[in-house]
Every structure is written in structure tokens, then in C-alpha cells.
Amino acid sequence: MGQLLPYWHTVELSGGDRPVLREGELDIHFENNIGLYQGKSKILKRQNGRIYLTSQRLIYIDNYNPKDYSLSIELMDVKYIDYTSRFLKSSPKLIIFFKKSSSSIETKSSNNNNVKPLIHWNCQICSSSNEIDINFNYSNKDNLPICSTCGIKSNQELIESVIKTSISNRNDENNKSKKVQIECQFCTFLNHYYLRNCEICGNLLPINDNNDNKIIIDDRISSKNFQLELSNDGLDDSKFKFIKLSFHLKGEKLFYEKFNQVLEKLNWDNLINNGNVNKNSINSNNNLKSSSSSPPIFGIHSLSKIQDDQNAENEAIINSSLDDFETLLNKANEIMKLTNSFKTLIPDSNLLNQVKHSIFDDNNTTNIQNSQQELSRQISEFLLDNGTLENQGGIISLLDLFVLYNRSRIGFQLISPIDLIESCKLFSKLNLPLILQKIDKIYVIIQSNNKYSKNLLKNLYNFVKIYGILDGYNFKFVTMLQISEFFQWSLLITEQILKLAIELEFLVIDQQISGIYYYLNEFKQFYDDNDNNEIELIQDNTNNVDEIELVKDNINDNNDLLGLNFPNVPFQTPINEIKIDDSQLKKSKNLQDLEGLLI
Amino acid sequence: MTNIQQQFKFPSIYNFPPFFTRQPNEQTWLAQRQKWIQLILDYSRFNRVWILSDRGKILSQGNVDEDDEQAYSKLNELNIQSDDDDDDDDDNRGIFVNSRVDRSLDVSTINEIFKEMSEKGDATYVSTPQNKKTKTRNFNSIYINWNRSEDWASMLLEWVEKTGQTGTVLTLYEIANGDGSIGQEFHGIHPKILENALEVLVKRGRAQVLKDELNRVAGVKIQ
Numbered sequence: 001m002g003q004l005l006p007y008w009h010t011v012e013l014s015g016g017d018r019p020v021l022r023e024g025e026l027d028i029h030f031e032n033n034i035g036l037y038q039g040k041s042k043i044l045k046r047q048n049g050r051i052y053l054t055s056q057r058l059i060y061i062d063n064y065n066p067k068d069y070s071l072s073i074e075l076m077d078v079k080y081i082d083y084t085s086r087f088l089k090s091s092p093k094l095i096i097f098f099k100k101s102s103s104s105i106e107t108k109s110s111n112n113n114n115v116k117p118l119i120h121w122n123c124q125i126c127s128s129s130n131e132i133d134i135n136f137n138y139s140n141k142d143n144l145p146i147c148s149t150c151g152i153k154s155n156q157e158l159i160e161s162v163i164k165t166s167i168s169n170r171n172d173e174n175n176k177s178k179k180v181q182i183e184c185q186f187c188t189f190l191n192h193y194y195l196r197n198c199e200i201c202g203n204l205l206p207i208n209d210n211n212d213n214k215i216i217i218d219d220r221i222s223s224k225n226f227q228l229e230l231s232n233d234g235l236d237d238s239k240f241k242f243i244k245l246s247f248h249l250k251g252e253k254l255f256y257e258k259f260n261q262v263l264e265k266l267n268w269d270n271l272i273n274n275g276n277v278n279k280n281s282i283n284s285n286n287n288l289k290s291s292s293s294s295p296p297i298f299g300i301h302s303l304s305k306i307q308d309d310q311n312a313e314n315e316a317i318i319n320s321s322l323d324d325f326e327t328l329l330n331k332a333n334e335i336m337k338l339t340n341s342f343k344t345l346i347p348d349s350n351l352l353n354q355v356k357h358s359i360f361d362d363n364n365t366t367n368i369q370n371s372q373q374e375l376s377r378q379i380s381e382f383l384l385d386n387g388t389l390e391n392q393g394g395i396i397s398l399l400d401l402f403v404l405y406n407r408s409r410i411g412f413q414l415i416s417p418i419d420l421i422e423s424c425k426l427f428s429k430l431n432l433p434l435i436l437q438k439i440d441k442i443y444v445i446i447q448s449n450n451k452y453s454k455n456l457l458k459n460l461y462n463f464v465k466i467y468g469i470l471d472g473y474n475f476k477f478v479t480m481l482q483i484s485e486f487f488q489w490s491l492l493i494t495e496q497i498l499k500l501a502i503e504l505e506f507l508v509i510d511q512q513i514s515g516i517y518y519y520l521n522e523f524k525q526f527y528d529d530n531d532n533n534e535i536e537l538i539q540d541n542t543n544n545v546d547e548i549e550l551v552k553d554n555i556n557d558n559n560d561l562l563g564l565n566f567p568n569v570p571f572q573t574p575i576n577e578i579k580i581d582d583s584q585l586k587k588s589k590n591l592q593d594l595e596g597l598l599i
Numbered sequence: 600m601t602n603i604q605q606q607f608k609f610p611s612i613y614n615f616p617p618f619f620t621r622q623p624n625e626q627t628w629l630a631q632r633q634k635w636i637q638l639i640l641d642y643s644r645f646n647r648v649w650i651l652s653d654r655g656k657i658l659s660q661g662n663v664d665e666d667d668e669q670a671y672s673k674l675n676e677l678n679i680q681s682d683d684d685d686d687d688d689d690d691n692r693g694i695f696v697n698s699r700v701d702r703s704l705d706v707s708t709i710n711e712i713f714k715e716m717s718e719k720g721d722a723t724y725v726s727t728p729q730n731k732k733t734k735t736r737n738f739n740s741i742y743i744n745w746n747r748s749e750d751w752a753s754m755l756l757e758w759v760e761k762t763g764q765t766g767t768v769l770t771l772y773e774i775a776n777g778d779g780s781i782g783q784e785f786h787g788i789h790p791k792i793l794e795n796a797l798e799v800l801v802k803r804g805r806a807q808v809l810k811d812e813l814n815r816v817a818g819v820k821i822q
Contacts, residue, residue, distance in 0.1 A: 473614035523630035
């Protein structure tokens with residue numbers, strides 16, 4: 001175990017094992033196969049992951065155990081980055097140096113203990129203000145402080161009262177300062193004093209002691225969670241705090257460039273946020289002016305001179321701004337010409353619309369595999385986080401997904417069907433909770449932890465068994481619509497599942513003009529007049545389809561199996577009872593078609 | 600014929616609606632076919648049905664005491680009749696219609712079942728003589744072998760040996776409708792089915808068939 005740098009933070013993950021971005025935070029770059037180093041030593045168990053570069057953070061997501069091993073650092077903490085190329089067996093590395101902010105905090109906090117704060121006391125003789133250490137020992141009468149102005153010793157009571165009140169005041173102040181809220185510079189929202197980003201607009205808040213201290217607190221908490229294991233403790237040797245990203249494959253150069261861009265932008269933004277940019281420029285102008293201005297002249301002449309100067313200045317401003325405006329117009333025309341010339345080259349003008357920045361812009365970097373893995377995660381995120389898959393009964397056909405997903409991208413960055421299917425094939429490889437399965441002729445995506453979709457046929461079988469409508473001879477049947485409604489499957493999928501069920505001899509059909517009714521397969525059972533055969537039949541089929549796990553108990557006790565209550569349907573009418581309830585008749589038109597059955 | 604269905608106890612699968620729809624799955628269809636064949640055989644044995652058409656019409660039943668020619672002419676007659684009342688013969692479609700569950704089996708499906716029966720030896724197609732005048736439709740009718748020809752043959756042999764008629768010439772009428780065969784299962788057997796049974800014996804070398812000038816079987820000598 002090595003010493004842990006205070007810069008590590010935990011990461012919130014989405015359903016697709018991607019980081020949850022903050023408000024206003026943007027994805028900028030992404031690279032796979034990254035190992036982490038702290039100082040010179042490897043961080044164990046953090047050697048195979050993905051790095052997301054966002055506008056605010058650098059996020060590491062572990063490939064094996066994304067939930068527990070993922071880390072992030074704030075770009076705000078980064079001072080600068082460096083880059084070492086590949087050397088013999090060592091991979092190219094990106095070195096990230098940190099600002100000393102939190103180390104200075106450490107020293108600050110230690111200073112708080114060492115340097116004794118001073119308090120003021122007023123001399124009773126000359127009433128001038130003097131300073132004294134707060135921990136001053138006032139019990140020693142010989143050592144009482146002397147007024148720096150009049151040189152007369154103070155008395156013991158005065159010092160004692162001053163020190164006591166100041167101590168109590170300080171405590172009050174501490175309590176007060178903790179409750180101080182931080183105003184956002186952009187939207188003026190008063191944020192909690194521990195926050196570093198505005199709750200409303202997501203902009204950075206000015207750093208104060210409280211939210212800076214929070215880093216330390218936070219990291220003390222998180223360091224317990226992290227438990228980084230270093231291969232050896234290389235941290236103490238280095239003067240500067242730094243971590244390294246090791247690029248096991250490639251992509252380091254581009255990442256370096258992007259990172260630098262982001263850092264520059266961040267620094268620039270910081271300057272603007274602090275108001276330094278404009279302030280400086282104005283100051284410099286003023287300085288110039290004051291330096292260039294001639295020695296002061298007095299009288300009417302000076303007044304007119306000032307007026308002239310002002311006019312000249314105004315003129316200059318207006319002229320220059322008009323010039324700027326003109327050049328801007330010219331530039332705009334040039335740009336329009338340029339875009340028009342491109343239009344002839346590119347037949348599909350939609351391509352020009354692809355402005356929105358995303359990971360997939362970087363065709364030059366992303367090897368296809370990476371982008372597919374990423375797409376795969378995005379898809380699972382899309383399906384799981386919004387409850388899209390849940391609404392579809394835990395199963396969605398690839399066709400529907402293609403439409404839904406592309407529609408949600410609002411015309412930007414549409415994915416191709418090939419990309420879709422290739423990335424869906426990666427679900428199991430990436431340990432995502434989705435299954436791509438082929439049912440009969442269509443591909444579907446199944447949520448692996450959904451209670452219905454996991455054992456499709458088993459559930460279908462039980463559904464018919466329990467909720468099927470009883471005909472006059474104690475046979476139960478269902479219609480496609482019933483199944484679709486109950487499981488919330490789309491009709492397309494229901495049809496395919498039913499086909500599969502027929503294919504595997506689970507169900508048989510009764511084809512009438514009024515429609516197709518699905519019955520459980522009774523042929524085998526009647527053939528041998530043996531109930532056990534039915535079960536064997538189903539168990540035989542498990543060789544074909546994995547999801548069928550019918551245990552004998554389940555058949556006998558199937559009401560508990562689904563754990564469902566279906567209020568309107570009477571359960572298991574006795575065999576000799578041919579009468580059918582009115583409620584049941586109302587429930588399904590199909591029964592009315594079979595009214596002739598009721599003797 | 601009307602009270603036949605009341606006497607015969609249909610199996611429970613007969614009330615299973617999908618029983619009357621040809622199942623798309625081959626395995627299920629195989630099971631379904633076997634059940635149908637079993638049902639037809641049981642039903643025919645119970646009611647001593649000799650010929651069944653694919654419309655479910657029983658063309659020959661019970662003790663057949665006509666000779667061949669009569670049987671054939673009756674068959675044609677029936678065919679013509681069924682031509683006429685083709686539309687409203689739902690009630691007459693007998694076994695293939697279950698009015699209680701309002702289901703009936705397709706003619707094409709029935710023919711598939713017949714084909715299977717004939718391949719397995721459970722039935723033989725009736726080769727209907729073409730009647731030019733009436734332009735008889737070539738119905739698919741089958742002789743139902745609720746006993747196989749081999750079984751009939753051994754029954755005959757046993758009876759002949761038991762009654763000491765070995766070596767004597769017997770007419771088909773004598774075998775099927777004679778007083779001597781009363782009480783035997785083959786009493787009243789359809790002549791065509793009897794012929795098939797005798798053919799088995801001829802092949803085994805246990806019988807000699809005597810034919811008349813019209814090349815019809817007139818008598819048989821069982822040894």
C-alpha cells in the first residue's frame with residue numbers, strides 16, 4: 001500500500017458502464033487499454049481500462065470491474081501534462097502533473113496549527129492598537145505585552161478579557177463561515193459551501209476554504225473505498241505529484257494533443273471566469289494612456305483638449321468596429337462560397353450537418369473495435385437507463401431498436417445497421433446485462449435480469465397453463481394478442497416466440513376463420529396417456545433452447561412460479577365443470593366465438 | 600348408422616380443437632396423424648366399417664352380404680349420392696366432424712392421413728371403377744384394415760382347420776356369409792378385404808384361388 005494522492009475521485013456509472021457526465025460536461029475523447037500509474041509505481045488492478053477525456057474530468061473506467069475500480073481526476077487539479085514515447089518494452093505514457101493546491105492546503109492546515117494567529121488589544125493609555133499572540137500566557141505578570149506606541153505595560157485583566165473574547169469570537173466565526181453559501185458567478189445561485197460546481201448551471205464555483213477542504217474530506221472517505229494497491233511506493237522520491245497513463249495499444253499522441261487543448265481551454269475559461277482577461281487589458285490601456293499623456297494642462301484649453309481627445313477616441317472605436325464588421329461580412333461571404341464549393345463535392349448535404357461533437361467523429365483514431373465497444377455501451381445505456389427496454393417487456397427486436405436509437409439521435413450521427421448488429425454482438429463480451437438472441441428469423445435483445453424475458457418459453461408455457469381461457473372440454477387456449485398484452489411484447493416478437501414455441505412442440509394451433517388459437521401440446525400426452533411424458537418432452541427440448549427449465553414442481557404449482565396474480569381469471573376450473581364464468585366471457589371475444597361449446 | 604356415434608366412446612383428444620387443424624410442426628403433426636389413424640381404426644373396428652371416404656362417409660359397413668358386383672354398384676351409387684349432397688353433408692361427415700366443439704378436419708388433411716394409412720398397411724385405396732355415364736368423381740376412399748390382411752388370413756386358416764374344411768373348395772360367399780362362419784370375426788367381411796386376405800394365403804402357398812371366366816375369384820381351396 002502506497003500513499004494515496006488526494007486527486008482521485010470516485011465515478012458515477014451509467015447502466016452501460018459509461019461515466020455519468022455532469023451538467024455542461026462534454027465527452028471529448030476516449031481511448032481503450034489504459035493502465036494507471038501513481039508516481040513511478042503501477043496501480044495494481046487498474047491496468048486495463050478506458051479513459052474518457054471530458055471537458056471537466058479525466059475518467060478511468062476499469063474493464064473488469066467498472067463499479068469498484070473506476071477513478072477520475074479533476075482537470076482543474078492538473079498543472080500540465082507531459083508525454084514519453086515508447087521505449088523498448090515500456091508503453092508510451094502520458095504524465096499528468098498536479099497543481100500544488102491540495103498540498104498547499106495541507107501546509108495551510110498545518111500552518112494553522114503552527115503559526116499562532118494574532119489578536120489586537122488597545123492600549124489603555126494611548127488607545128493605540130497592538131497585536132498579541134492568542135496563546136499568550138497572561139498569567140505571568142512580568143511578561144505582559146508593552147504598547148508599541150507609548151511603551152506602557154498593559155494590565156493582566158485587559159489581556160485576559162481580550163484573549164477570551166477573541167477566542168469565543170473565532171469560534172463563532174468558524175461556525176458562521178461554515179454556513180456561508182457560495183454564489184455562482186454566472187447564475188448567482190447560492191450553492192452549498194461544499195460544492196465545487198454550481199448546482200444549476202454546472203459552472204465552476206470560486207474555490208474557498210470549505211469546498212477545498214472538501215477535497216481532503218472527500219478523499220479521505222474515498223481513499224478508504226479505493227484502496228489502491230501500488231506495486232511499490234514510488235511517490236516519495238518525486239518532488240512533484242504526478243500520475244501516468246500507460247497506453248498499452250496506441251492513440252497516445254492524439255490523446256496528448258486533445259488533453260493539451262482541453263487544458264488550455266480550461267485555463268482560458270478560468271481566466272475569463274475570474275475576470276482577469278478583460279481587467280488586464282483595460283489596465284494596460286489605462287497604463288499606456290497615463291504614461292503617454294503629457295504633463296497636465298490647466299484652463300479652458302485643457303477642457304477643449306479633453307473633449308477633442310474623447311471625440312478622437314470615440315471615432316477610433318467606431319471606425320475600428322465598423323472595419324471589423326465589414327471584414328466579418330467579407331469573411332462570411334467567403335465562407336458561404338467555400339461551403340457551396342463543398343456542397344458540390346459532397347452529394348449528401350446532411351454530412352455537413354454533423355456538427356455535434358461526439359466520440360465517433362474521430363475516424364482517424366478509433367479503431368473500429370473501440371468505437372463498436374463504445375457504441376455497444378451506449379446502446380445498453382440507452383436501453384437500460386431510460387427504461388426503454390422495460391417498457392418493451394424486456395425484449396426488443398433489433399429492428400425496433402434501430403429505429404428508436406437512431407431517432408433518439410435526432411438526425412445526428414446515425415448508426416448503420418451493420419454497426420448496430422456488430423456492437424450488439426459485443427454485449428456478452430463486455431459483460432453488459434443484455435443478450436442478443438435469434439428467435440426464429442429475427443434478432444432480439446433481451447434484458448438478462450428481466451423476470452419475463454429470461455425464460456421466454458417457460459413463461460409462455462406457464463402463461464397458457466395458468467391464464468389460458470378454458471374451453472368446454474378443459475383445454476386452455478390463448479391468442480397472440482393476449483400474450484402480447486400480458487408480456488408487453490411487440491406483436492412481431494410475440495409472433496416469433498409463438499413460432500418458436502410451435503417449432504419446439506410446446507404449443508399447437510387451432511386455426512379458425514376467427515383467428516388462430518394457441519393450445520398447449522396435448523398430442524404427446526394423449527399418445528401415451530402419461531403426464532410424466534409431457535415433462536420429459538419439455539426437458540428434452542432444453543437441449544435446443546437453454547432458457548427452458550421446467551421442473552416438475554413448477555408445472556404442478558405454477559401459480560407461485562410467476563409470482564403473479566391475475567385478478568379476473570378464475571384459476572383452474574375443475575375438470576367436470578363446463579360452465580364458463582360471465583367475466584371470462586366478457587374478457588375475450590374469442591370465447592363468444594366458441595359459445596357453441598357451452599352445452 | 601345414426602346411433603353409432605353414441606355407442607362409440609371417442610377419446611378425449613377428439614374434443615381438443617387443435618386436433619382438427621393440421622399442425623405446422625412436423626413432429627407434432629406426426630403425433631397428430633398417429634392419433635387420427637388410431638381413432639379411425641378403433642372407430643372402424645367398433646362399427647365394423649369397411650370403406651371410408653375422405654368426406655367421412657361410411658361406404659360399407661357391418662355384414663356385407665352382396666357379392667362383388669353388388670358391392671361395387673352400391674359404392675358407385677353412394678358416390679353419386681355424395682356428389683349430390685356435397686354441400687349439406689357436414690352432419691354426414693361423421694368421424695371427421697366434431698359438432699360439439701364445432702371443428703372439422705380438412706379434406707386435404709384427411710387425404711394425408713389416408714395416404715399414411717395406406718403406406719403403413721392400415722388401409723387400402725379403393726380403386727373405383729370409372730363409370731363413364733355418371734362421370735364418377737374419383738373419390739379417395741379406403742378399405743380400412745382394422746385387422747391386417749395377415750391377421751384375417753391366419754383367422755381364416757384357423758377356422759378352416761378347426762372345421763375340417765381343409766382342401767375343400769369354398770366360395771367367398773360361403774366364407775363371408777355362410778352359416779359355418781357365423782360367430783367368426785370375419786363373418787360378413789367385405790369381399791375385397793377377404794380377397795386380400797386370401798392373397799396372403801396364396802403367397803404362403805396355403806391356398807389356391809379359382810377364378811371364373813370374368814377373372815373374378817369364385818372359390819378358394821385352403822390347404
